[in-house]
Amino acid sequence: MTDISVEVCGLRLRNPTMLASGVLDETARSMLAVAKSGAGAIVTKSIGIEPRSGHPNPSVVELEDGLLNAMGLPNPGIDLFSKEVKEARKGGVPIIGSVFGGTEEEIAELAGMMAEAGADAVELNLSCPHAKGYGAELGSSPERVETSCRLAKRACGVPVFAKLTPNTSYIAELAKAAERGGADAVVAINTLKGMAIDPEAGMPILGNRFGGLSGPAIKPVGIRCVYEIYESVEIPVIGVGGVTTGRDAVEYIMAGAQAVQLGTAVWIRGEKVFREVCREISQFMKENGYDSVKEMLGVAHSGRH
């Protein structure tokens, strides 16, 4: 097979696929299974200071072309989760600890604790679309994104990634703010804020009413965001949003992503999706004369104008 390894912020990945935050990543056991199934890296469920049970059910709606979720940041809290991170590292792939908080200081404190637990990098979740007081509420402000990154960088000695919200018209501004704050990379995108209504019941389906849309339906939005960000910052971009096939991954890489994250694709194609997507990327490269993933990076920018 063609060599599809990449290096992102000093992390060596055997391939450019990562498990996205929120899927099979709340226990060491499930993360070890994903590592075994071929993922290049694993991003954990977003973790806060205290345990949280999340939003009331129903918290997920299956749609034709994706999922709508309003999980509501359920997690065991950083103290309990630290053990899972330590154990998950035995899988031999980088573990990227995702954290969320209500203030810039809380996010930074969690970043420090994640790094202490052994995470190889930290992803700041500045973009959950449906958690009051967290996520996109804070992450829609360039100033607050900048401060979160600056404080997180001070609190930990590992690379800091900022996961940005697509639910604004200025994601490239948020990326620039993250870069000013010293973030090592940006991750784009989180889910798109959405809603589903049950016509017979005449009411919203999700317990939380609003949720985040993921899966194939949002890929063009993710590609556009990565493309815009790539032209606005120097730091690496990691693409996420609807990556389901090798061709999807290639699209993101050509838009400017050094690696891609898969979440809903695991629900669509099963854990084997990592191996299959890698095979599909290799096949594409062979057929189109690319010798490395790096050669494909950002090529869509020098093409048509």
Ligand code: RRO
């Ligand atoms: O837990 C969630 O409900 C959730 C999070 Br933290 C997030 O960042 N994005 C999302 O769609 N759901």
